[in-house]
Amino acid sequence: MKRKTATDVILENPEFSMLKEIIIAAEKGDAFRTQDATFFLPSNAAFNKANIFSASVITSKPDSIDIFLNRHVLKGQVSYADFTAGKYDNIDKTLKLEIAKKDTAFTVNGARIARKDVSASNGIIQVLDSVYVKVIR
Numbered sequence: 001m002k003r004k005t006a007t008d009v010i011l012e013n014p015e016f017s018m019l020k021e022i023i024i025a026a027e028k029g030d031a032f033r034t035q036d037a038t039f040f041l042p043s044n045a046a047f048n049k050a051n052i053f054s055a056s057v058i059t060s061k062p063d064s065i066d067i068f069l070n071r072h073v074l075k076g077q078v079s080y081a082d083f084t085a086g087k088y089d090n091i092d093k094t095l096k097l098e099i100a101k102k103d104t105a106f107t108v109n110g111a112r113i114a115r116k117d118v119s120a121s122n123g124i125i126q127v128l129d130s131v132y133v134k135v136i137r
Contacts, residue, residue, distance in 0.1 A: 002121065003119065003120065003121035004120060004121060005032065005033040005120055005121050005122045006032045006033070006035075006037070006039045006041075006120040006122055006123050006125055007023065007029045007030075007032035007033045008033075008120070009118065009120055009125060010023060010032070010041065011023075011029070014044075015043045015044055015045075015127075016041060016043060016044065017044055018044050018047045018052070018054075018055045019041060019042065019043075019044075019047075019055075021055035021059065022055050022058050022059055022065060022068065022069065023069070025055070025059040025062075025065060026059075026065040026066060026069060028065075028066075028069055032122075033122060034122060035073065035075075035091070035122055035123060036075070036076060036077060036122060036123060037073050037074060037075055037076065037077065037091060037122070037123040038073070038074040038076065038077055038078045038123055038124050038125075038126060039072065039073055039120075039123055039124070039125045039126070040072045040073070040074070040097075040108050040111070040113075040126050040128050041072060041125055041126070041127055041128060042072070042111075042127075042128045042130065042131040043114070043127055043128070043129075045129070046111075046114075046128055046129055046130050046131050047131050049129065049130060049131070050130065050131040052131060067094070070090055070091050070092045070094060070095070071090055071094075071095050071097075072090075072128075073090060073091040074088055074089075074090060074091065074097055075089070075090075075091050077123050077124045078124065079116075079117050079124055080106065080113065080116035080117050080126065081117075083099050083101075083106045084099070085099055085100050085101050086098075086099060087099075097109060098110075108126070108128065110130065111128040111129060111130035111131075112128070112129045112130070113126045113127065113128060113129075114127050114128060114129040115127035
C-alpha cells in the first residue's frame with residue numbers, strides 16, 4: 001500500500017480540518033504532495049488555543065495564506081531525533097525557524113511539538129501545539 005502524502009494526511013484527518021480549509025482555499029494541495037519537507041502542522045486544538053475557531057480568520061486575507069503555510073514548512077526531511085537547536089530557513093526563505101530545546105522537548109519558534117514524526121511519503125509531519133509562528137529576525 002502506498003504511503004500518504006502530507007496533503008493526504010491533512011485532508012483525511014479531522015484533527016486538521018481547519019488547516020485543510022486553509023490549504024483548499026490557497027489551492028496548495030498539490031504543492032504539499034510534491035515537496036520533500038518537514039511540515040510543522042498546527043492541529044485544530046492549536047488553532048483553538050489561539051482563539052481561532054474558523055479558518056476564515058486566515059482565508060479572508062488571501063495574501064496571508066501562502067505566508068502562513070510557508071512559515072510551517074522546512075525544506076528537507078528532519079526527524080525529531082535529528083533536530084538540533086538553531087535557526088533554519090523556511091521553505092521559501094522568507095522566515096527563520098528557530099528550533100530550540102526546552103527541558104526535554106523541542107520547540108519551533110516557541111510552539112511545542114505535541115506529536116512527533118508522523119510519516120508521509122513526501123516528508124515528516126511534526127504536530128504543533130500552537131498556531132503562532134513568530135518571525136525571528
